[in-house]
Amino acid sequence: DTEVTQTPKHLVMGMTNKKSLKCEQHMGHRAMYWYKQKAKKPPELMFVYSYEKLSINESVPSRFSPECPNSSLLNLHLHALQPEDSALYLCASSPPRNSGGANVLTFGAGSRLTVL
Amino acid sequence: AQRVTQPEKLLSVFKGAPVELKCNYSYSGSPELFWYVQYSRQRLQLLLRHISRESIKGFTADLNKGETSFHLKKPFAQEEDSAMYYCALSHGSSNTGKLIFGQGTTLQVKP
Numbered sequence: 001d002t003e004v005t006q007t008p009k010h011l012v013m014g015m016t017n018k019k020s021l022k023c024e025q026h027m028g029h030r031a032m033y034w035y036k037q038k039a040k041k042p043p044e045l046m047f048v049y050s051y052e053k054l055s056i057n058e059s060v061p062s063r064f065s066p067e068c069p070n071s072s073l074l075n076l077h078l079h080a081l082q083p084e085d086s087a088l089y090l091c092a093s094s095p096p097r098n099s100g101g102a103n104v105l106t107f108g109a110g111s112r113l114t115v116l
Numbered sequence: 117a118q119r120v121t122q123p124e125k126l127l128s129v130f131k132g133a134p135v136e137l138k139c140n141y142s143y144s145g146s147p148e149l150f151w152y153v154q155y156s157r158q159r160l161q162l163l164l165r166h167i168s169r170e171s172i173k174g175f176t177a178d179l180n181k182g183e184t185s186f187h188l189k190k191p192f193a194q195e196e197d198s199a200m201y202y203c204a205l206s207h208g209s210s211n212t213g214k215l216i217f218g219q220g221t222t223l224q225v226k227p
Contacts, residue, residue, distance in 0.1 A: 041220075043160065103215075109159045110159065
């Protein structure tokens with residue numbers, strides 16, 4: 001399995017809803033990432049988990065809450081979002097540092113979120 | 117400050133013409149440079165990384181530290197090369213691949 005799988009592909013939620021985005025990989029990668037991508041813009045880093053521990057939070061509002069239950073799974077919990085949070089949310093993973101590919105990211109197809 | 121600059125939002129060429137997508141960076145340490153590509157309705161994927169020094173789909177990119185550039189080149193463009201191309205930078209000794217992306221260049225190859 002050489003893919004990063006994201007569910008759901010599409011999500012529509014109201015500003016008072018609570019929802020979660022899920023990401024899974026079975027490549028033995030030990031770093032996982034959440035990126036946010038607006039239309040015709042580059043991806044912007046949100047969070048990085050390294051060996052299941054949060055290592056980078058790019059000053060993301062607390063209405064986004066990441067979770068890494070194990071080395072294969074990454075969740076992004078969403079609560080009280082705003083319409084401007086509507087975007088494509090990309091998950092990515094990368095190999096362990098000692099494999100020589102720590103900086104090579106494999107991206108999922110994304111979850112397209114619409115906040116009404 | 118760490119920055120990746122892609123000066124062209126859109127590059128339009130005819131099939132068979134040479135292509136050069138420009139990328140300049142500013143970084144104080146030892147960066148690792150990448151080109152990622154996003155074809156229509158497909159996921160973002162790695163095209164090239166500078167330390168591999170390989171050619172993928174006919175594309176090459178050379179890191180020029182003097183000019184702080186990592187331009188992507190292909191001698192003869194094909195229609196299937198039409199896509200969004202992102203130049204990206206990461207800290208060379210980072211334990212995690214925190215990527216800084218340029219704004220992207222849309223390559224349009226006309227028949």
